[in-house]
Amino acid sequence: MRGVFHKVPLYWGLAILLFMLLFPFVNDSRSTLILLTQIFIFAIFAMSFDILLGYTGIVSFGHCMFFGIGAYSTALIFNKLDATLPNFLIGLVIGIILSALVSYIIGLLSLRLKSHFYAMLTLAVSQLFLVLAEKWRGLTHGGDGFTFSVPDVFKDRTSFYYITLISVAVVFILLKLFTESSTGKVLKAISQNEYRAEALGYQTLHYKLIASVTAGVAASLSGALYAVSLRFINTNVFSIEVTLDALLMTMIGGMGTLAGAIAGAGIIEFLRHYLSELAMTFPIFERWTIILGFLYIVVLLGFPSGLAGVIKKFTLKKGRREKKRNMKRAA
Amino acid sequence: MEVFINLLVNGVSTGLLIFLLAAGLTLIFGLMSVLNFAHGGLFVWGAFSGAWIFKETNSFLLAIAGAVAVGMVLGWVLERFLIRPVYGNHVRQLLITLGGMLVLSESIKIFWGPNPIRVNLPAWLEGSYQFDGIIIIKYRVFVIVVGLLLYLALWLLLSRTQIGLMIRAGVLDKEMVQALGINVKGLFTFVFLLGAGLAALGGALLAPYSGVVFAEMGMQYAILAFIVVIIGGMGSLQGSALASLIVGVAGAFMAYYMPDLSLALNMLLLAIVLLVKPTGLLGEKGSAV
Numbered sequence: 001m002r003g004v005f006h007k008v009p010l011y012w013g014l015a016i017l018l019f020m021l022l023f024p025f026v027n028d029s030r031s032t033l034i035l036l037t038q039i040f041i042f043a044i045f046a047m048s049f050d051i052l053l054g055y056t057g058i059v060s061f062g063h064c065m066f067f068g069i070g071a072y073s074t075a076l077i078f079n080k081l082d083a084t085l086p087n088f089l090i091g092l093v094i095g096i097i098l099s100a101l102v103s104y105i106i107g108l109l110s111l112r113l114k115s116h117f118y119a120m121l122t123l124a125v126s127q128l129f130l131v132l133a134e135k136w137r138g139l140t141h142g143g144d145g146f147t148f149s150v151p152d153v154f155k156d157r158t159s160f161y162y163i164t165l166i167s168v169a170v171v172f173i174l175l176k177l178f179t180e181s182s183t184g185k186v187l188k189a190i191s192q193n194e195y196r197a198e199a200l201g202y203q204t205l206h207y208k209l210i211a212s213v214t215a216g217v218a219a220s221l222s223g224a225l226y227a228v229s230l231r232f233i234n235t236n237v238f239s240i241e242v243t244l245d246a247l248l249m250t251m252i253g254g255m256g257t258l259a260g261a262i263a264g265a266g267i268i269e270f271l272r273h274y275l276s277e278l279a280m281t282f283p284i285f286e287r288w289t290i291i292l293g294f295l296y297i298v299v300l301l302g303f304p305s306g307l308a309g310v311i312k313k314f315t316l317k318k319g320r321r322e323k324k325r326n327m328k329r330a331a
Numbered sequence: 332m333e334v335f336i337n338l339l340v341n342g343v344s345t346g347l348l349i350f351l352l353a354a355g356l357t358l359i360f361g362l363m364s365v366l367n368f369a370h371g372g373l374f375v376w377g378a379f380s381g382a383w384i385f386k387e388t389n390s391f392l393l394a395i396a397g398a399v400a401v402g403m404v405l406g407w408v409l410e411r412f413l414i415r416p417v418y419g420n421h422v423r424q425l426l427i428t429l430g431g432m433l434v435l436s437e438s439i440k441i442f443w444g445p446n447p448i449r450v451n452l453p454a455w456l457e458g459s460y461q462f463d464g465i466i467i468i469k470y471r472v473f474v475i476v477v478g479l480l481l482y483l484a485l486w487l488l489l490s491r492t493q494i495g496l497m498i499r500a501g502v503l504d505k506e507m508v509q510a511l512g513i514n515v516k517g518l519f520t521f522v523f524l525l526g527a528g529l530a531a532l533g534g535a536l537l538a539p540y541s542g543v544v545f546a547e548m549g550m551q552y553a554i555l556a557f558i559v560v561i562i563g564g565m566g567s568l569q570g571s572a573l574a575s576l577i578v579g580v581a582g583a584f585m586a587y588y589m590p591d592l593s594l595a596l597n598m599l600l601l602a603i604v605l606l607v608k609p610t611g612l613l614g615e616k617g618s619a620v
Contacts, residue, residue, distance in 0.1 A: 059425045061368075109602065113609070115421050116366040120557045121601070127554055128598050135591050240550060244433060251426065290437040297430045300423060301416055 009259065020165055024158050033157050034229075039269045040164035041225045044171050046249035046261035048218035053247075054255030055179055056211040057191030059115050062122030064242035065129045066103065066216040070095035070223025072133065072140065075233040078148040085151050088228070095220045103216030107209045123240070130238035145234025154228050164225055168262065171218055175258055178214060187211050191256075241289075248296050254308025263307055268292065333465050338583045344471040346579020347478025348540070351533030352556040353563070353571040354485060355526020361502035361566025363519050364421070368428035369409055370530055371553025372435025375546060377402045377531025378538040379443055382450040385539075391453035395535050402531020403524050405435070410523045415516075432549070439546040447545035450538040474536055481529070482572055489568060498522060502566050558597050562604045564611025573612060 024033065045067055052058045073095030074088065081087045110121045133140045140146075154160050178184055186207045189197040198204050227233050236242075245268065253264025275288035285291075303310055356370050381398035385391055413431050417423040456470045489495035501508045501515055509515045537552075538544050559578050563570030578597055585593040604611060 053422075057422060059422055061425075061429065110605065113605065115425060116360075116364075117561065117605070117609075119368075119425050120366070120554075120561065121605070124554055124558060124598055124601065127551075128595060131595075244429070247426065247429065287437055287441050290434055290441065293430055293434040293437055297413065297427060297434065300427050300430060301413075304423065 013259070017165075017169060021162075024161060030157060033161050035269060035273050037157070037161050037164050037229055039266050040161075040168045041222050041229060042245065042249060042269060043168050043262040043265040044222035044225070045219055046246050046253070046265045047171060047175055047258050048215045048222065049246035050250045050255055050258055050261040051175060051179070051187075051211055051215040051218070053250055054257065054261075055184065055191060056187045056208060057115075057194075058111070058208060058211065059119045060122040060212075060215075061119045061240075061243055062106075062124075062126030063215070063219060063246050064238055064240065065122075065126040066099040066219035067223035067226070067242050068126075068129060068133070068238040069099050069102065070220030071227035071233055071237045072223075073098060073220075074224040075146070075148055075227045076139065078150060079146060083149040083151050085153065088151060088154075088224075092221065092224050095224050096217050099216040099220035100213050103212045104209060107212040111208045111212065112205055123243075126238060126240070126243065130235055133235045133238055140233075140235065143235050145232060145236075147232045150228050150231055160229065164229075167221065167225060171221065172258055172262070175214075175218065179258070183207060183210055248292055250306075251296055252299050252306055254306030254310075256305075257308040260306055260308035267307070334587070336465050337467070338587055339580065340467055340471050340475070342580030342583030343576060344474040344478070344540070344579070345583060346576040347475060347482075348533050348537050349552065349555050349559055349579055350478060350572055350575035351481065351529045351536070352552055353559040353575055354482075354568060355523075355529045356556055357560045357563065357566055357568060357571045358498065358502075358522050359519075359526050360560065362498060362505070362515075362522050363418070365414055365418075365424055366428070367409075367414070367523075367526075368425065368553070369413070369431035369435055370526070370556065371549035371551075372432045373402045373405055373409075373527045373530040373549075374534040374537075374552055375436060375439060375544070375549030376405055377534030378544045378548065379439055379448070379534075379546075380531075381535030382448060382538040382544055383443070385450070385453070391456070391539075395532065398531045398535035399528045402534075403528045405531075406524050406527020407520075409527070410520055414523075432553075436546045436549050439549075445546070447543045449543055450541075452539045456539075470540060474540060477536065481532075485568060494518070494521070555597065558601050560611075561601055562611055564613045567611065567613040570611055570613030 020036075023036070027033065045063075048066070049060075049063050052060050052063070070092075074091035077087050077091030077094070081090075106122065106125055110118050113121065134142050136142075154163070179187070186197065186202050187210075189200075189202070190204050190207060194204055223237060226237070249264035249268050250261050251264070252267055253262065254260030271292065272288065275285045275291065279285040279288065299306060305312070352370060352374050356367060359365055359367050359370075377398040380401040381394045384397040385394035388394070409428075409431055413427050414424065417427055452470055456473050459466050459468045460472070461467075487495075489499055497508065497513055497518055501513075501518055505515055533552075534544075534549075541548075555578060559571055559574045562577065563572070563574030578600070581596055581600070582593050585596045
């Protein structure tokens, strides 16, 4: 019986994936395709953040730095070299290596600290990256940013849609395997009670480092795709808003469930898209970020496990009711 | 020599402004282990409401009083509706206060628009003093005097009054104080309001100092205040004062000699302190590890 319950989300996932694969054939709106692409990119970013927040219980307020590192690595490669696929791979790999290094060093220095200190330190380091990108104008053109051309495969909206969709699916599967591996189980233990995990003989710092490097690498991938999707980059990729996006998506979707992060990315990007369209008729919606802020606070206070938690509660209640009914019938 | 003295005055006055922000943070943390990420939001609300009241009424004292009042009201709302429901849960505290910060700094843009606002100096504080060719801007001296007076007042409050005694005891051992029949939650609300008022005051004083205010400045100064609080030691008022001066003066000198490295210097200071003495310069409680 339990096995069947376990399989239900899998069928759902496959159904959604199939729908998304067929979607471009039934849809002819360019903006919807772009919006979905944007959702996929941020879904990867939100999932990477969920590895830290949901699965390991680490609060990082500087996650934008990995997003930015990935974005800038790709953008700079395309700016300096030709727009070919191998160059994209080079940029991607450079971004991933840099992110892995940075997350490793930061983690080594600060993951042993208490949560407040880690949150503050990551925030400060990410701001340092922002300042670096703004001051190193020779390379980054500062806040003005620069445009660059990308390979033709990425220029075509439909093929880029498929590339991001497949990336989401692959990252989701890899991260799911990671969280269900023995390492993932230790991470879950750390999030529930770090001292107990340590008392059981696990070197928690070691495991937290693995989590933070994994999250950094995945975030770097999403940053690279983001830069390619815009064909433009400026220092905004290092801004605190990017970290807040990840936070909102993970919290609203439900932390500790990778699917929740994807759902959260969808909700936030949809809201952002339609609220900024509404802003054209009702100027009050120009400040839609504040609406997201209130939503975030309400979710945190009222539904700490997010959308995924609400759904789980609902299905559990239903399951229990059915079970009761069955038992009554049996009696 | 002239440059040296000028930089010193700049550094000390900036440091004291940061101290106003850091004092609230460090006391709030020391008493309840709540790290308030929304503190910068109170600061920027103080700056904007102070600047606005000053523009409308042309009275600087009224502007400062109004800013402090606004800061305290917002602080009360923050404490009552955001922080109180998540007492004791560090992760949720961190997350929710960051949400508070987001709402506070975005709502600034609703009231005053997204663009930076120019702020003028009050007439009686314009101009500068001259001693043998050394020019010192009047307003900076004013900030230094106010900052020192506030530090003195805070120190007197903490060391000479009944409530100060309770706060210090609460910082040392919250459970013990509670067991002795003192309402620690009420005490915490008081400290939170005090900290909120100080943050707003810091913002109101900073507005004419920098000449321009913008919504993102809350986060910038909050980061400086965090750095100061860590360097000084969580929960230690003296530590925060000392670290504020260090960060302010070092920042002023770096901004003059190596402008690109000024933020990096603070990060370096932070990293060294965290690695060598994670409790901070004068901190006893709230070790970082």
